[in-house]
Amino acid sequence: MDEVKAIQPIDEKTKWREDFPVDEVKEHYVERREFTKFLLLISGSFVVGQAYIGVRNFFRKSAQQLPIKKIASIDSIKVNSFISFEYPAKGDSCFLIRLTETKFVAYSNKCTHLMCPVIPQMDKMQLYCPCHAGYFDMNNGNPLAGPPPRALARVKLKFLQGEIYAEGMVV
Numbered sequence: 001m002d003e004v005k006a007i008q009p010i011d012e013k014t015k016w017r018e019d020f021p022v023d024e025v026k027e028h029y030v031e032r033r034e035f036t037k038f039l040l041l042i043s044g045s046f047v048v049g050q051a052y053i054g055v056r057n058f059f060r061k062s063a064q065q066l067p068i069k070k071i072a073s074i075d076s077i078k079v080n081s082f083i084s085f086e087y088p089a090k091g092d093s094c095f096l097i098r099l100t101e102t103k104f105v106a107y108s109n110k111c112t113h114l115m116c117p118v119i120p121q122m123d124k125m126q127l128y129c130p131c132h133a134g135y136f137d138m139n140n141g142n143p144l145a146g147p148p149p150r151a152l153a154r155v156k157l158k159f160l161q162g163e164i165y166a167e168g169m170v171v
């Protein structure tokens with residue numbers, strides 16, 4: 001009598017493993033050196049990216065030429081008073097303040113906290129932001145109290161033949 005061999009069913013899920021044996025543990029093992037290389041590569045990419053952004057901003061700022069714009073005549077502003085003007089573009093509201101006979105200052109009216117408009121308080125020599133009670137020194141624009149993190153943007157002034165001009169911003 002012929003001996004009948006039982007045919008074993010082929011397990012398709014594991015058959016390929018026999019054909020292509022892979023040591024999975026070894027395959028997923030990451031050496032310390034490889035991991036360090038990976039970290040260095042990622043850190044290096046961040047450093048290069050930040051450096052690129054810094055250099056690009058530096059050149060963009062230096063290339064940005066703001067217009068020279070007449071604000072008012074010196075005689076039109078009384079001591080201890082202010083006028084509003086727009087600089088460098090329409091809608092960019094600023095103040096020109098006459099502190100003494102010879103001292104003028106000009107600032108953007110955008111608060112450095114969350115951009116609310118500030119209000120000059122001539123009697124206190126301050127600029128006040130009503131949104132979160134921020135205060136700035138009128139002499140130099142520096143923050144005095146409240147949440148504003150830095151000074152107001154200052155408008156560079158130029159005096160020529162009795163007229164006052166804006167010729168740039170210091171941020």
Ligand code: FES
Binds near residue numbers: 112114129130132133
């Ligand atoms: S926006 Fe001026 S203090 Fe917050």
